[in-house]
Amino acid sequence: xxxxxxxxxxxxxxxxxxxxxxxxxxxxxxxxxxxxxxxxxxxxxxxxxxxxxxxxxxxxxxxxxxxxxxxxxxxxxxxxxxxxxxxxxxxxxxxxxxxxxxxxxxxxxxxxxxxxxxxxxxxxxxxxxxxxxxxxxxxxxxxxxxxxxxxxxxxxxxxxxxxxxxxxxxxxxxxxxxxxxxxxxxxxxxxxxxxxxxxxxxxxxxxxxxxxxxxxxxxxxxxxxxxxxxxxxxxxxxxxxxxxxxxxxxxxxxxxxxxxxxxxxxxxxxxxxxxxxxxxxxxxxxxxxxxxxxxxxxxxxxxxxxxxxxxxxxxxxxxxxxxxxxxxxxxxxxxxxxxxxxxxxxxxxxxxxxxxxxxxxxxxxxxxxxxxxxxxxxxxxxxxxxxxxxxxxxxxxxxxxxxxxxxxxxxxxxxxxxxxxxxxxxxxxxxxxxxxxxxxxxxxxxxxxxxxxxxxxxxxxxxxxxxxxxxxxxxxxxxxxxxxxxxxxxxxxxxxxxxxxxxxxxxxxxxxxxxxxxxxxxxxxxxxxxxxxxxxxxxxxxxxxxxxxxxxxxxxxxxxxxxxxxxxxxxxxxxxxxxxxxxxxxxxxxxxxxxxxxxxxxxxxxxxxxxxxxxxxxxxxxxxxxxxxxxxxxxxxxxxxxxxxxxxxxxxxxxxxxxxxx
Amino acid sequence: xxxxxxxxxxxxxxxxxxxxxxxxxxxxxxxxxxxxxxxxxxxxxxxxxxxxxxxxxxxxxxxxxxxxxxxxxxxxxxxxxxxxxxxxxxxxxxxxxxx
Numbered sequence: 033x034x035x036x037x038x039x040x041x042x043x044x045x046x047x048x049x050x051x052x053x054x055x056x057x058x059x060x061x062x063x064x065x066x067x068x069x070x071x072x073x074x075x076x077x078x079x080x081x082x083x084x085x086x087x088x089x090x091x092x093x094x095x096x097x098x099x100x101x102x103x104x105x106x107x108x109x110x111x112x113x114x115x116x117x118x119x120x121x122x123x124x125x126x127x128x129x130x131x132x133x134x135x136x137x138x139x140x141x142x143x144x145x146x147x148x149x150x151x152x153x154x155x156x157x158x159x160x161x162x163x164x165x166x167x168x169x170x171x172x173x174x175x176x177x178x179x180x181x182x183x184x185x186x187x188x189x190x191x192x193x194x195x196x197x198x199x200x201x202x203x204x205x206x207x208x209x210x211x212x213x214x215x216x217x218x219x220x221x222x223x224x225x226x227x228x229x230x231x232x233x234x235x236x237x238x239x240x241x242x243x244x245x246x247x248x249x250x251x252x253x254x255x256x257x258x259x260x261x262x263x264x265x266x267x268x269x270x271x272x273x274x275x276x277x278x279x280x281x282x283x284x285x286x287x288x289x290x291x292x293x294x295x296x297x298x299x300x301x302x303x304x305x306x307x308x309x310x311x312x313x314x315x316x317x318x319x320x321x322x323x324x325x326x327x328x329x330x331x332x333x334x335x336x337x338x339x340x341x342x343x344x345x346x347x348x349x350x351x352x353x354x355x356x357x358x359x360x361x362x363x364x365x366x367x368x369x370x371x372x373x374x375x376x377x378x379x380x381x382x383x384x385x386x387x388x389x390x391x392x393x394x395x396x397x398x399x400x401x402x403x404x405x406x407x408x409x410x411x412x413x414x415x416x417x418x419x420x421x422x423x424x425x426x427x428x429x430x431x432x433x434x435x436x437x438x439x440x441x442x443x444x445x446x447x448x449x450x451x452x453x454x455x456x457x458x459x460x461x462x463x464x465x466x467x468x469x470x471x472x473x474x475x476x477x478x479x480x481x482x483x484x485x486x487x488x489x490x491x492x493x494x495x496x497x498x499x500x501x502x503x504x505x506x507x508x509x510x511x512x513x514x515x516x517x518x519x520x521x522x523x524x525x526x527x528x529x530x531x532x533x534x535x536x537x538x539x540x541x542x543x544x545x546x547x548x549x550x551x552x553x554x555x556x557x558x559x560x561x562x563x564x565x566x567x568x569x570x571x572x573x574x575x576x577x578x579x580x581x582x583x584x585x586x587x588x589x590x591x592x593x594x595x596x597x598x599x600x601x602x603x604x605x606x607x608x609x610x611x612x613x614x615x616x617x618x619x620x621x622x623x624x625x626x627x628x629x630x631x632x633x634x635x636x637x638x639x640x641x642x643x644x645x646x647x648x649x650x651x652x653x654x655x656x657x658x659x660x661x662x663x664x665x666x667x668x669x670x671x672x673x674x675x676x677x678x679x680x681x682x683x684x685x686x687x688x689x690x691x692x693x694x
Numbered sequence: 695x696x697x698x699x700x701x702x703x704x705x706x707x708x709x710x711x712x713x714x715x716x717x718x719x720x721x722x723x724x725x726x727x728x729x730x731x732x733x734x735x736x737x738x739x740x741x742x743x744x745x746x747x748x749x750x751x752x753x754x755x756x757x758x759x760x761x762x763x764x765x766x767x768x769x770x771x772x773x774x775x776x777x778x779x780x781x782x783x784x785x786x787x788x789x790x791x792x793x
Binding site: 669670671672675676679 | 712715716717719724785786788789
């Protein structure tokens with residue numbers, strides 16, 4: 033491991049001050065932030081033009097990002113890491129934190145993904161939210177999210193990153209609960225917020241540990257100093273960062289919130305809970321690679337968490353009937369792949385980010401497609417009441433087909449290029465020594481098969497098979513129809529064009545970036561040169577097995593959900609199906625292990641507070657009041673009683689004087 | 695004649711005055727009780743002036759009379775004002791500041 037650390041330190045480029053066009057990088061964050069501020073402050077007056085301003089803000093960020101990207105491509109690899117100082121942020125005695133932006137290939141990759149996919153989803157939302165009275169507020173939140181996400185990926189220190197981290201958490205909370213007049217949505221938003229706070233504790237502790245050990249949280253400086261810290265400290269920081277990543281990226285054991293987060297409007301699910309925010313955890317792990325390189329235990333835990341989550345999400349995805357929940361489970365699983373790749377060490381970093389990019393495209397496309405289907409089917413999400421929709425919404429069908437082929441990893445679509453490399457890397461981890469390559473490689477391989485099954489299930493249940501909704505005739509093939517009458521139709525151009533663009537990305541982006549290792553070379557200043565190890569299995573064997581599993585999974589799904597009739601009401605299913613429907617009892621476990629004891633704890637604390645603390649305070653108050661009540665009786669308003677008091681006082685004084693005399 | 699008798703008489707007058715103030719409700723009667731106490735005090739002053747052969751006590755008695763005269767003016771004016779507004783001269787009725 034030490035040899036590896038050395039090679040990475042050599043390969044990582046030194047930061048140079050940002051000059052020229054890179055001095056404008058702050059605009060990336062500022063534009064959407066201004067958009068959000070205007071949209072949220074202008075009030076009802078902005079209802080007529082608010083959504084177009086909402087589209088323009090991230091749209092202009094895309095332009096800035098493209099200009100910066102082209103400028104960066106024109107520079108040699110050694111000068112692509114740039115620091116843009118924004119001045120001192122916190123100064124207290126000897127303690128000071130500088131605010132600044134770090135523009136390098138990694139952050140640039142994220143900026144392009146976030147702004148580009150974000151803008152497409154903004155355009156889609158204009159049509160999707162057209163009937164919503166609060167569309168302007170929705171766009172305000174979306175802009176706030178984009179600004180926070182860009183701050184997160186551009187921050188040059190963990191403290192500033194934390195600001196963006198909390199910003200996306202806030203935007204996510206606001207958007208999940210956007211329709212908070214319905215209780216389940218408000219509860220889902222609260223759940224996401226609370227679970228994310230658990231992860232945030234990890235990030236806060238990690239930041240404090242960095243201040244203690246390194247005296248700074250600047251990403252570049254921490255990377256340079258990581259070698260000097262002991263492995264114990266690095267392991268602790270690495271595990272805390274992993275906790276943070278688990279919260280934000282819905283990784284085991286903090287994955288519970290993402291399924292419920294589908295309560296938000298579908299564009300939110302596409303933008304925040306599939307393409308961008310949930311990948312922040314992967315970004316954090318890859319960004320902190322110097323720490324993990326020095327802490328092999330923490331890195332192993334990252335890989336294990338990724339492997340568990342990968343299988344978890346895939347199994348849950350097989351049993352869900354709600355189209356968005358399947359996609360949510362799939363997101364959990366795919367981010368598990370990224371985490372696994374990030375936990376493999378330097379050989380996996382580039383592929384984690386590569387998969388993140390391709391996933392951002394095809395998952396956003398799939399979500400928008402799901403939104404389009406739901407839009408055409410009267411906001412219904414139950415796949416058991418879909419079927420045979422391909423004829424009615426052709427564009428949605430084609431775009432989702434491309435996304436589906438991409439996610440299950442069929443060559444030459446995007447997902448194949450990224451996922452296949454992750455499987456290969458998993459088989460090559462540790463230089464092919466020990467148990468890790470076998471376990472991680474096999475888990476990744478099995479995951480490919482399950483992914484092919486549940487995504488094909490989603491696709492066939494929605495677009496193929498028999499019609500299971502009432503088209504007005506009152507009949508479906510095989511008997512009388514149940515449920516409301518539907519009039520499926522294709523969505524408007526504002527919705528289909530973003531889907532088409534994303535589908536095109538799902539189809540060709542992976543291949544385009546993989547040609548000649550273009551993407552890995554681009555990321556090299558960040559991840560270091562990739563050391564090539566041979567997998568424990570020959571590469572052709574892996575590829576053939578992968579492909580066989582994809583075919584098998586897809587065929588199984590076709591036989592069960594396209595060739596055979598699908599029940600409108602979910603059958604009872606096997607023990608595993610029932611468990612997967614309930615997210616493998618994640619909520620039940622959390623309820624028994626955490627929620628109930630927590631409730632008892634808070635209740636006993638409340639009781640103690642009321643009885644002891646409040647009791648003391650109000651007891652004192654009551655004593656004072658009682659004394660006052662007693663003394664008040666003396667002030668009865670009768671002149672003669674005052675006179676009597678005075679007379680008695682005189683008598684007492686006289687007695688005292690006489691007593692002293694005698 | 696024994697001068698102590700004057701002091702006894704003054705004590706009796708003072709006690710009667712004090713009890714009048716304490717037990718009677720009519721403001722006029724209470725006022726008379728106050729006057730009685732003042733005059734009892736005057737009598738004590740004069741008696742001790744005689745006993746000690748010192749005129750200071752008599753001078754003080756005159757001061758007390760002057761002050762008492764002024765007090766009568768103010769006090770009676772207050773009583774008349776209260777009687778006009780509340781149609782009563784009872785000191786127990788003057789309790790607006792209570793509660």
